Amino acid sequence: SYVLTQPPSVSVAPGKTARITCGGNNIGRKSVHWYQQKPGQAPVLVIYNDSDRPSGIPERFSGSNSGNTATLTISSVEAGDEADYYCQVWDSSSDHLYVFGTGTKVTVL
Amino acid sequence: EVQLVESGGGLVQPGGSLRLSCAASGFTLSNYWMHWVRQAPGKGLVWVSRINSDGTSTTYADSVKGRFTISRDNAKKTLYLQMDSLRAEDTAVYYCAKTGPSGGDHFDYWGQGTLVTVSS
Numbered sequence: 001s002y003v004l005t006q007p008p009s010v011s012v013a014p015g016k017t018a019r020i021t022c023g024g025n026n027i028g029r030k031s032v033h034w035y036q037q038k039p040g041q042a043p044v045l046v047i048y049n050d051s052d053r054p055s056g057i058p059e060r061f062s063g064s065n066s067g068n069t070a071t072l073t074i075s076s077v078e079a080g081d082e083a084d085y086y087c088q089v090w091d092s093s094s095d096h097l098y099v100f101g102t103g104t105k106v107t108v109l
Numbered sequence: 110e111v112q113l114v115e116s117g118g119g120l121v122q123p124g125g126s127l128r129l130s131c132a133a134s135g136f137t138l139s140n141y142w143m144h145w146v147r148q149a150p151g152k153g154l155v156w157v158s159r160i161n162s163d164g165t166s167t168t169y170a171d172s173v174k175g176r177f178t179i180s181r182d183n184a185k186k187t188l189y190l191q192m193d194s195l196r197a198e199d200t201a202v203y204y205c206a207k208t209g210p211s212g213g214d215h216f217d218y219w220g221q222g223t224l225v226t227v228s229s
Contacts, residue, residue, distance in 0.1 A: 033215035035154070042204055042219040043154065054217060086154055090214035095171045098144070098156035098214065 002091035004101035011107045018074040020104045022087030025068060030089045032070040034063060038083045046085075047072060074106070082108045111135040111218045113205050118223030125195050125227070131188040131205030131220055139163065139183035142208040144216060145190050147201035147225075157203070158190065173199075195227045 005023040012018040022032060032050050035043035045054050047063035050070065060075045074081055087101035117129040129145075145157040158169045158179040167179050178191040188205050202224050206216035 031214065035216075037154075042221050043216075044219070045209075045215060045217050048209060048213065048215045048217070088154075088215065096156045097159070097168060097170075098146075098216075100154040100156070103153045 001096075002089070002094045002099050004087055004089065004099055006085075006087060006101040006104045008102070009105045009107065011109055012074075012077045013109045014077055014079060016077055018077050018081070018106055020072040020074075020085050020087075020106065022070040022072070022101050023068055024070075024089065027068055027070050027089065028066045030065075030091070032063065032065045033088045034061075034072045035086045035088065036081075036083045037086065043086065077106075077108055079108050082106055111207065113207065113218055113220035115203065115205055115220040115223040118203065118225045120226045120228065121195055122229050123196060123227055126191070126193045127195065127225060129190040129192065129203055129205075129223055129225070131190075133186045133188065133207075136207070138181070138186045138188075142212075143179075143181060143188045144206045144208065145179060145188075146204045146206050146216070146219075147199075148204070148222075149198075149201045152201075155201075159208075160188070192225070195225075197227050199225060200227045201225060 034047040036046045037043040046061045050065040051063040062073045112134045114132045144159045160179045164181045176194045180189045202222040204222045205220045207218040209215045209217040
């Protein structure tokens with residue numbers, strides 16, 4: 001089964017840059033997607049196919065993927081970016097075909 | 110505007126059944142694969158099941174295989190999840206989610222979720 005590992009938490013000051021990693025075996029060969037989830041709300045897609053942004057998502061959100069690590073970068077962090085973030089891939093060999101990362105809580109100081 | 114609205118959650122005893130519904134609007138449901146994803150209280154997201162655009166192909170996570178049944182009625186613009194033989198570990202918020210365009214393996218829209226609590 002494919003495992004995606006994220007740091008449990010990331011803290012960042014307003015206006016600074018937050019980087020959230022997602023580790024997986026040869027994840028660079030897969031398409032990685034990222035979701036933002038605020039308390040009590042449904043997840044929202046913020047990055048798909050490694051680095052594409054859905055309409056309505058600020059340019060401050062960007063993604064990259066290479067080797068064994070994918071990264072979601074949030075530039076010029078705002079208080080409203082405080083949320084849980086999950087990475088996700090599709091893996092045909094996994095029981096759960098659509099595998100989510102363990103999640104990272106982003107705290108804006 | 111794409112909208113997905115789940116309903117049907119509630120409190121059920123272990124071994125009981127529940128049927129969730131997800132009403133879709135703002136897009137042509139029959140063009141998209143659809144999914145159910147769940148989230149236990151305080152835990153992460155877990156994919157549960159998917160169904161292809163015309164309902165002829167379904168896939169399940171091992172943890173629910175044989176107990177849950179996903180289906181759809183494109184004419185009624187509704188997705189369903191029949192949950193039987195429910196266990197305490199099935200307690201979660203259940204989200205329906207739409208597959209991204211061009212057959213992508215991501216979820217571009219999610220419903221607000223419906224809470225299922227399995228307890229005696």
